Amino acid sequence: MRRYVSSSLTRIAASLCLALCVLWTHTLADDYVLAMLEKVRQRYGEEAYQNVMRLNELYSQLSGTSEMTKIGMINDFVNQHVMFVDDINIWGKEDYWATPLETFGKGAGDCEDFSIAKYTLLKKLGILQDKLRMTYVRARMSSGTLRAHMVVAYYATPNSDPLILDNLNFQILPASRRSDLFPVFSFNEQGLFVANNPNQRAGSPNNISKWRDVLTRMRQDGLE
Amino acid sequence: MSLIKQIRIAISVIILMVAAGCLFLGVYDDHRFMAEQMQKKNNDNANGLAITLSNIQKDNVTVELIVSAQFDMGNYRRIAIVSPENKTMIERVNRNPHSVAPKWFQSLFSISIHPGVANIQSGWQQYGTLILESEPSLAYDQLWETSRHAVLWTLIVALMSYVVSGVWLKRILKPLEDVIGQAEALGERKYITIKEPKTEEFRKLVRTMNILSDRVKSMVTAESERLNVLNLQINYDEVTGLMNQAHFSNTVAVALKDDSFVEGMLILVQLRNLSEIDKQLGYSVTNQLIKKVGDAIRQQAEHYADVVSGRMSGGMFGIFSRQPLNDFAVAAEFKLVLEKLNAAQQLMQFQFVVAHTKTKKGDDFADIHRVMQFILDLSSDQAVVPMRVMNANSILTSRKNYLGQWKEQFLQAIEHKNIKLARYPVMQREQQLLHYECPLRLHIDEGDQWLAAGAFIDWASQLDMIKTLDGLALDCAVDMLHKSDDSLSVNVSAAAMRSDEYRAKIQNLMQTIQQPARLSFEVSEEAAFSDFLQFREFVYLVKSLGCMVGMEHVATRMAQLGDLHELGLDFVKFDASLIRDIHLRPQQQSLLRGLCMMVRTMGIMPIAEGVRDQKELDSLNAVGIEAVTGPFVQENLQFGTL
Structure with a gap:
């Protein structure tokens, strides 16, 4: 009997603890993730909400850590919480660039969506965009076939050998050790002036560039 | 703007x-x-x-x-x-x-x-x-x-759009021009009615103005009819409807004194046995008979131009022509007509005698009448032929008046410009000159004589040369306008009024003169009312050119004066026969007073013709005549300075 009481007490305490913890993390959490939390719950439901909650926890853990840690944790987080699915199966479109909100909402995406999510989250963690490049690569699969792929490259310095954040190979390796990838073209937000043009509308026929389009959508969600 | x-x-x-x-x-x-x-x-x-x-x-x-x-x-x-x-x-x-x-x-x-x-x-x-x-x-x-x-x-x-809006607006506002035209016409006392435009506002306006015009028109028409009745009562015989003694005498006397008169004809018909008829058949049957005779005479008189007839006393009828006519033939025709009437009627036969004579300018009507009366009294009861009261000159004159000769003379006169305009002042009150009336004078033959219109108008009419002569008169008038500042008035015959050539001439000449209002045109009552549509067109034409226009010798067609309400005439000249001895005829005064009032309502100036003396003038002043002309009227006339 006593034991029962103590165990229920323990359980209440634990629940209280968890609740406090949630409250705590809520209050401390990054505004970005907080905003995302609200929207995710509204649009995609509880499961997605839980994913973002975890992202929230991750954010709180990562504040003040080194860039290397951030890169590793974010890479792992995205790779673990997003399932690789072709766009056509998620969005019903051939090639759709999703915002992180959409990707975590669906819990699925293809290589661009992985890269966009990692790029955005890292940028939000304070890593300069100059150091980050989304890169189109030609990937040689283990079967020997070639495939178009996208990864995020992290340049510690402009001339350094970049680290590759990939969703095919979860391990973060320098580019020199990724002989299966051959870079074709890289880009970041440099030279894109989305914020400067208030008339730009996401998905408008004027807006052909997918990269620009996805950035615009993020901005419209208030989640740049 | x-x-x-x-x-x-x-x-x-x-x-x-x-x-x-x-x-x-x-x-x-x-x-x-x-x-x-x-x-x-x-x-x-x-x-x-x-x-x-x-x-x-x-x-x-x-x-x-x-x-x-x-x-x-x-x-x-x-x-x-x-x-x-x-x-x-x-x-x-x-x-x-x-x-x-x-x-x-x-x-x-x-x-x-x-x-x-x-x-x-x-x-x-x-x-x-x-x-x-x-x-x-x-x-x-x-x-x-x-x-x-x-x-x-x-x-x-x-x-x-500026161009299009102009065209469009013009179309929209087109009725406005008509409305303004009507309003201006009303301002000038021309009481015209126009078609109601489709635009609502304009329609209301035009409807109101049309009502005003109609009201004035009916008023003037009623007044003119009333005056016509009065005229008939005063001046016409109630049994036969012919002129009465006084009016006929006046008309003939005025004509004989008139400047344009040259030669005419007078016929007297006397019924002899009226007292017998009266005794046997009674007063009313006698009157019926007299009326039949009067009707026959009037109908016959209508066959000739410018012939008037009147009942002078009980059984005496007078027929007078202002134009030269063959009095033998005319008298014979009248005799024939009366004989036919006598034969056709069932009642007692009436006996009659006819006397005729030529009349010359300056003849005194009272004298002629007295002589003819004397001769009729002498004659037997039933003269076989009408009796001629001879005039020694007449045969000579008539011999000269051959048509061919006239034509030759007209052409010569035209060619040598042997024409001139006489000048008779028409005076308003306060010694103000309205205009000079300018009848045409023609120089014919070697002699020194200038012929007045009466002498040649009949021949000119037969030769269809009147409008040519009127045209020449217009040339002279325009010439005079160039030379002096006076205002002039020229006569326009019915033929000239209808002639396109004459109208074109007016249009051309009017462009050359300053102040076209100095020139007036006057058309005789007879010519105006016998072709009223032409007259109206003529009036519109000369008014559009800025000239004045009026009607002269107004004496008989009073019932029609109401028709003038929409013309905008400037003046009307009442015939001398209405004016003669006006101071002695109170009824005539009230007739003339009514006429003056009526024409003034229409914005027309009433003018008296043939004023002979101060007494007439005073009387005319009192009835409201605004200007006078005639033998008594000179440029220094004191008129209406009461």
Whole structure:
């Protein structure tokens, strides 16, 4: 009997603890993730909400850590919480660039969506965009076939050998050790002036560039 | 400034403002579109070039060549590659951009866009950042060209709309002109009615004015009918409807004294046995018989132009012609008519005698009448032929008056301009001259004599030369107008009034004279009312030319005076027969008073003809005559200075 009481007490305490913890993390959490939390719950439901909650926890853990840690944790987080699915199966479109909100909402995406999510989250963690490049690569699969792929490259310095954040190979390796990838073209937000043009509308026929389009959508969600 | 012009200007200004607004918005939109396109071009070209450069062998020469090629082939202001350490590696700049668009235009629609930026990779190594700017002068030129076209088209459209609005407004406001015309006519006491326009406001206005016109018209018509009845009562015999003794005597006496009179004819018919008939059949049957005789005489008299007839006393009838006629033939015809009447009637036969004579200008009617009465009294009861009261001169005169001879003489007179205009002053109150009435005088034959109209008008009419003579008179009048400041009035015959040639002549001549209001045209009552439509047209024509127009010798057709309400006549001259001895005839005074009042209602000046003395003048002044003419009237006449 006593034991029962103590165990229920323990359980209440634990629940209280968890609740406090949630409250705590809520209050401390990054505004970005907080905003995302609200929207995710509204649009995609509880499961997605839980994913973002975890992202929230991750954010709180990562504040003040080194860039290397951030890169590793974010890479792992995205790779673990997003399932690789072709766009056509998620969005019903051939090639759709999703915002992180959409990707975590669906819990699925293809290589661009992985890269966009990692790029955005890292940028939000304070890593300069100059150091980050989304890169189109030609990937040689283990079967020997070639495939178009996208990864995020992290340049510690402009001339350094970049680290590759990939969703095919979860391990973060320098580019020199990724002989299966051959870079074709890289880009970041440099030279894109989305914020400067208030008339730009996401998905408008004027807006052909997918990269620009996805950035615009993020901005419209208030989640740049 | 006219209403149409003001509305047109307002419309044009509004159109210009709208167009200018559209133009500015259009250019502004173009400008935005162009900026957007250039921004995209910058981005796309930068990415394209960067992709190319990322996938080639990156020796400096190749990279520089590719950048140069891109720069040289395209429209760029600047293409540069900056190393990761922010050092410019390659740069191509167009330092002399050439633009046709003026500086103010460029600063008004300045296109601010960002350069296109893209990364160039060399394997996993960063090679550099590509910065690419397109040349904006191209966009400015394009925009400038478009704007200039748009301005041009805007101006063309504004001009066209000005023209179209003018035409359109004219159509909309067309009824307004008619309304104004009617209002002005009413102002001049021309009581016209016009068709009601379709526009509601105009329709109401016109309806009201038409009602006013109709009211005046009916008033004037009623008044003229009343005066006509009064005229008949005063001046016409109640049994036969012919002129009564006084009126016939006056008419003949006035005609004989008239300036234009030359030769005429007088016939007297006397019923002999009226007292017997009266005794046997009674008063009313006798009156019936007298009426039948009167009707026969009137009907016969209508066969001749300018012949009047009257009942002078119980059984005495008079027939007088103002024109030269063969009195033998005419008297015989009248005798025949009465004999036929006698034969046709069932009652007691009446006996009658006929006497006839030629009359000359200056003859005294009372004398002639007395002589003829004497002869009739002498004659046997039933004379077989009408009796001629001879005049020694008449045979000689009639022999001369052959038609061919007349024609010759007319042509000579016309050719040698042997014509002149007489001048008789028509005086208003306060010694003011209204105008000189100017009848035509013709010089015929070798003698020194100038013939008045009465002497030749019948012949001229037979030869169809009246309108030619009227035309000559008009020439003379215009000549006189050029030479002096006087106002003149010329007579217009029925033939001239109808003649297109004469009308054209008026139009041509009127353009040459100053103050056309100095010239008046007058048409006789007979000519005017016998072809009233022509008269109306004639009046409109001369009024439109700025001349005055009036009617002369008004004496008999009083019931028709009401028709003048819409013409805007300037004056009416009452015949001397109405004026004669007016001071002795109170009824005649009230008739004339009514006539004066009526014509003044229509804005017409009443004028008296043939005034002979101060007594007549005083009487006329009292009944409201506004101007006078006649033997007594001189330029220094004191009239109406009471």
